[in-house]
Amino acid sequence: MSDVLTIRGLTVDYPVRSGLLTSRKHRAVTDVDLTISAGQTVALVGESGSGKTSVARAIVGLAPISAGSIALSDQLLDRRGSRRLRQIRRTVQMVFQQPGGSLDPRMSVADTLEEPLHYLMHLNSRAIRARVSELLGLVGLGQQHLTRRPRELSGGQRQRVAIARAIAISPSLVICDEPTSSLDVSVQAQIINLLSRLQQELHLAYLFISHDLGVVRQIADVTAVMHLGRIVETGPTERVLDAPRDDYTRALLSAVPSIEREASAMTDTAKSISAGE
Ligand SMILES: Nc1ncnc2c1ncn2[C@@H]1O[C@H](COP(=O)(O)OP(=O)(O)O)[C@@H](O)[C@H]1O
Ligand SMILES: [Mg+2]
Structure with missing residues (x-):
């Protein structure tokens, strides 16, 4: 490999x-x-x-x-x-923690996806349109999202756009x-x-x-x-x-069960809230 x-x-x-x-x-x-x-x-x-x-x-x-x-x-x-x-x-392409970090708030989804295809791949407009449709499909978005700006998308949709942009030029x-x-x-x-x-x-x-x-x-x-x-x-x-070999890895792993305990405690709280307690 x-x-x-x-x-x-x-x-x-x-x-x-x-x-x-x-x-x-x-x-x-x-x-x-x-x-x-x-x-x-x-x-x-x-x-x-x-x-x-x-x-x-x-x-x-x-x-x-x-x-x-x-x-x-x-x-x-x-x-x-x-x-x-x-x-x-x-x-190599990068997807950031905050989708805002990789998306320009002023740019529509169409512009965001077209930009690297135009400037880096030098595709013509017909090929760009075809590739943008393909990218939308790959990340589970549709044509209706093309005109939206980042603030008009959910966090998950924004991250899908960031992923589509990252894979646009086939890294x-x-x-x-x-x-x-x-x-x-x-x-x-x-x-x-x-x-x-x-x-x-x-x-x-x-x-x-x-x-x-x-x-x-x-x-x-x-x-x-x-x-x-x-x-x-x-x-x-x-x-x-x-089977961690390093002391620090062991310490990092031992912090996890407490997070899981907190998560289940939160679930219990959520249950009691929904039960009206
Ligand atoms: N642009 C920067 N200028 C100066 N120090 C930085 C910069 N970016 C990160 N650091 C410092 O470098 C160290 C590693 O940061 P970072 O790579 O962001 O860690 P992580 O992603 O694991 O949280 C930290 O001490 C951070 O404060
Ligand atoms: Mg970091």
Whole structure:
């Protein structure tokens, strides 16, 4: 199987202004190795602030690569914005936590989906219309949604549009950064099912960033655990979740039962409310 993503020794430093004239660096990611094969799902888990989004942003060129290397489909990314580099970057697309982050509030669904087809694929208007219809079908939306703007859509529909835009130019890797954490539980399941179905139909690889270990267990082949900017453990998902080798992974997993207890307590409260108690 060929690799769609190979990260070696990635380090991400953000410049932080500490005084009027002085600046220092904040190291968000340290020496990260990560490989994703075609069609594979790799989950990146870890508490907030552990560096997950910084890894994702470095892959798509939105965070600085201070050390190490990132290759997409065996093509090494360098820091120059060459034409070839832009070609390579098209093979990876990102879906953000807040669909608002990937959608322009002023643009209709039609404009949002047409833009990458026009500017990146250089399709003519007839081919664009056909592709937009196809994309709507793939993500479970219809022609009636084309004229809507993001605020005229539900959260789940917005995330479907963001996914449609991400897959529009046929990437081989889609990075999903907590794609369901802003959604209601029932809608979360629909979006996860949609991502699974698209993966099978389009042979996509996913880098799936999440702190929902239930979802990670359901969809990820491999799970990598991040803590304080480093990957502390990587392995087949079942092995990592059922027989963690690292102390931090064990701590992360032991936090889950309490969340499940809270969820069932909430269900009890909901039951008593609906029973009129
Ligand atoms: N643009 C930025 N400038 C400076 N520091 C940042 C920036 N983005 C993130 N950080 C810091 O980098 C660390 C990792 O953040 P992030 O990658 O967003 O973690 P996660 O996605 O796991 O919550 C945090 O300490 C965060 O405050
Ligand atoms: Mg994040």
